[in-house]
Amino acid sequence: MKTNLLYATLLLSTLSVAQQKEITMKDAVLGLSTNLRIENLNQVQWIPSEDAYTQNVKTKYGEALVKRHVPNNKVDTIFRSTQFEGNRIPSLNWINNQKAFFNQKGAFKTVATNGQINNWINIPANAEDVEFDATNNQAGYTIDNNLYFVDNAGNTHQITKDGSYNIVNGKSVHQNEFGIHKGIYISPKGNYVAFYRMDQTVVTEYPIIDWSVQPAVNKNIKYPFAGTKNHTVTLGVYNPKTKQTVFLQTEPEKDQYLTSVTWSPDEKHIYIGILSRNQKHLKLNQYDATSGQFIKTLFEEHDDKYVEPQHELYFIPGKTNEFVWWSQRDGFMHLYRFNTNGKLINQITKGDWIVTDIVGQNAKAKELLIVTTKDSPKERHLYAVNWENGKLRKLTKEAGTHNPSVSTSGIYAIDNWSNDNTPRKIDVINTTSGKIDNLLTAKNPLEGYKTAKVENVTLKADDGTDLYGKLIYPNNFDATKKYPVIVYLYNGPHAQLINNKFPASGNLWYDHLAEKGYVVFTMDGRGSANRGLKFEQAIHGKAATTEMEDQMKGVDYLKALPFVDAERMGIHGWSYGGFMTTSFMLRKPDVFKVGVAGGPVIDWRQYEAMYTERYMESPQDNPKGYEGNNLLTKVNNLQGKLLVIHGSLDPVVVWQHSMDLLKESVKAGKQLDYYVYPNHEHNVRGVERVHLMQKITDYFDLYLKPESTK
Structure with missing residues (x-):
């Protein structure tokens, strides 16, 4: 009995240790594409003109590409890996239901369902x-x-x-x-x-x-x-x-x-x-x-x-004189049916939500298959909408972010989706009956790791608008302690950080920071994407003003938490987020002790016309707006520690932005830290990104940990 008890104790101890694996920096940056990759199905795609899809499967004879018919799930083998060079089935693009093409060492070839391989377009x-x-x-x-x-x-x-x-x-x-x-x-x-x-x-x-x-x-x-x-x-x-x-x-x-x-x-x-x-x-x-x-x-x-404008015209099936036009004319991105004389026939979708994609059509039912934010700005769901009367039918059931692909007939959809607690599910949806059959429920690759506790937060902007954020708690949280905070932000156009999808934190780097004893906070303020025109246009003509007001709601929320150390707050962002980070450090210098700004816009006169003039007007038409957020004129305000990072080949936010900032810091007698990534463009990608994120983390450790100096 004693032996068995000792064995059980040792086993529990071993399991406890196994469940406490830390998320390393390499895991945080590269894990979801390498050792922590989420289980998936390979080469799942609809075959044109058929209610059948392909899937690459492993057999005792090697790889096989099979065709799965719906709804009866009959399976036929189309190709075996032995038919291809290297004994591997290449990534195929179907031309029709009899032939696909692929790229083999730079040469394009076709393969027919009878197995014949030919050279294709040169x-x-x-x-x-x-x-x-x-x-x-x-x-x-x-x-x-x-x-x-x-x-x-x-x-x-x-x-x-x-x-x-x-x-x-x-x-x-x-x-x-x-x-x-x-x-x-x-x-x-x-x-x-x-x-x-x-x-x-x-x-x-x-x-x-x-x-x-x-x-x-x-x-x-x-x-x-x-x-x-x-x-x-x-x-x-x-x-x-x-x-x-x-x-x-x-x-x-x-x-x-x-x-x-x-x-x-x-x-x-x-x-x-x-x-x-x-x-x-x-x-x-x-x-x-x-x-x-x-x-x-x-x-x-x-x-x-x-x-x-963000989309091409989408012609109604079988019609040469009717099309769908995407427009934000009523304040939200919706679909409108016009004829080619320019007459509006009807508004297909409407409401305080947006359409994000048209993924298919069911011509017989006169329906478009669309992805929308109707249920929540943080989620994406598949709907069918009748293009004549606007009648909507919701086709996905589980909360989360759904990414469907639709068969030619529009009767079936393959839905690859996740939510905060579901790494991946792949389902086949019958869009007429609503029946859902599961193909894959992926195992959680983070099981056994120290993932952080994540809390969804909703705050209010000054005008009453809901602002969505996430609060990530430090591991081994003790409510009686005070913790340093890192705020990660972007808060610029065409980006959304807060979504209901896996992982719950939104970024494994946040989980890594939680292991190191940080509270992490991130929030989409006005100006961010997928909330409608009023929400997006709130920043017009005065970049960083409204955004900072909204982010300050997050700061006030954090300061009110008894376990947050308001004297040890850091902020980080890249590109527009780098602009926001630098703006906080120079325009509200008493809020954050430490900032790390990557690829930051410093002076909007040095950014490209199409983007800048949309949100800021031209410098000639809005000189006060440009001067108000020209960070070169505010360097003298710097109080905290600021690290600026830039890629030397950046063709988007050109290097001169941060170089001019350095020049002004010398003039003002202000010390800021600087790091350049040689031969990287606007983002540092690949294995060198591990170095980047370690650099950023080390900087926060240096100045936000209890033992840090001024």
Whole structure:
């Protein structure tokens, strides 16, 4: 009996130790993509035109790609790994239900369901911006800013020959703002190629130094600073049969932006959103695709602050004269059905929530499958909405962040989702009956680790708006003790930190800090994404003012907690978060003892025009706003310890921001700390990010721990 009791005690002790593994810095930074990777299913994707999906499975014979039919779950083997080079099934992209393509050592090949593998489209190894028209066995790409096209006969067309440092063809333009993510638009039937042409001759040149070679080499980039001359963008249409290019009559002499480029299903027209330079006025224009002539303006949108188009047109299935338009005209991003004469037929979705994605359609039911924030700004759920009457049906049931993909018919969806306490579930949803079948419930990779206690927090802004945050408690929490605090923030446009998804903390670095005895707090203030136009536009013309007011609500909340040491508070953020961190250290210098600012904007006149002028107007139109948040004029206020970090190759927030800050600190006799990551751009990625996060953590340890000095 004594022996058994001793054994049981030892076993419990062993289990207790096993459950107390610490999250190392390497775990915190790289773990979720390496040793702490969440269990997943491989190559799960719908087969075109079938209610069946693929899955890569392991068998005693090696890998196999199987087809799973729904709803009967019948399984067929499509491919085995022995059919492919290296005895591995490559990542496949389905062209139709009989054929897929893949990239093998830079060469594109097709594989048919009968196992036959053939060479496919010949694309040079140095090609960039590759855009496939897989249905028609065609592709466009760029080399040295010129556009090329491979037609379905295998012939290569050089569409442009004027590509140069100043003339850019076939690439994404306008600094990837306004939802622009590519520069090549092959028509629906494959008969034409539309493309962006950007003339940036007048745009300011900016030096980027490559320090990896000896001697270092300068490479200039074109950078359109706020308030300066901008590039000119036009849209060309190439006909492979005639080998002629026509440019649409978009009035390129005007200072404007071209976005939401969309082909009509019949290839007769191209629709473009023409946005004014000040971003307050949008026209949706229709152009003749063969002649380039302007046909008409379908409608216009105006806003005193800004209009921000973010999506292409989505044509109603089976219709060439009806489309869905995304708009924030009622204060929230919703869907509107128009005809091609510009008449509003109906508003499809409405309410104090937003649509984040259209993921599919059920043409027979006249439904769009959409992802929305209807249940909570912190969650994403799949809904079906009838595009004629707006009737909504919720298809996902569990709270969390859902990422669905939809079959061609729209009858089934594969939902890959998580929430604070669920690492991953993958379900098949019948969108007509609502039936849900589980494919995977992933094990928790953090089981046995010292994860932090996380508490969801809701505070109120001055105008009564809910502000969502998370409070992360230190491990081995003792309510009688006082703990140092680190606030992590971004609080800028197009970003949201607080979501109901795994891990509960939102970032394993927070769990690592909790192990080290820190309270961590993070919150989305006004200006952040996915809360509607009023919430986002609250920062307009006065960056960091409203945001700091909201973050101070978080500070006041923290100071009211009996276990928080208000004299040992730190703050960290990157990019806009770096701007916010520096703003706090210089504009409210008595709040935080320590700040770490990564890639910070210091003077908005030195940031790019498209983004800056949307939120700040131009320097000419809003000089007081720019001066009010120019941090170079506030260096003399610094009281605490500030570490600034920058990548030497940063083409987004150019290096001069922080270099100018250093210069002003010398003038003011203020000591701040500085660290540069050679040959890193706007973010430090890969294994070197472990070094970065250790650098940041060490800085807080140095000045926030009880034994730290001033």
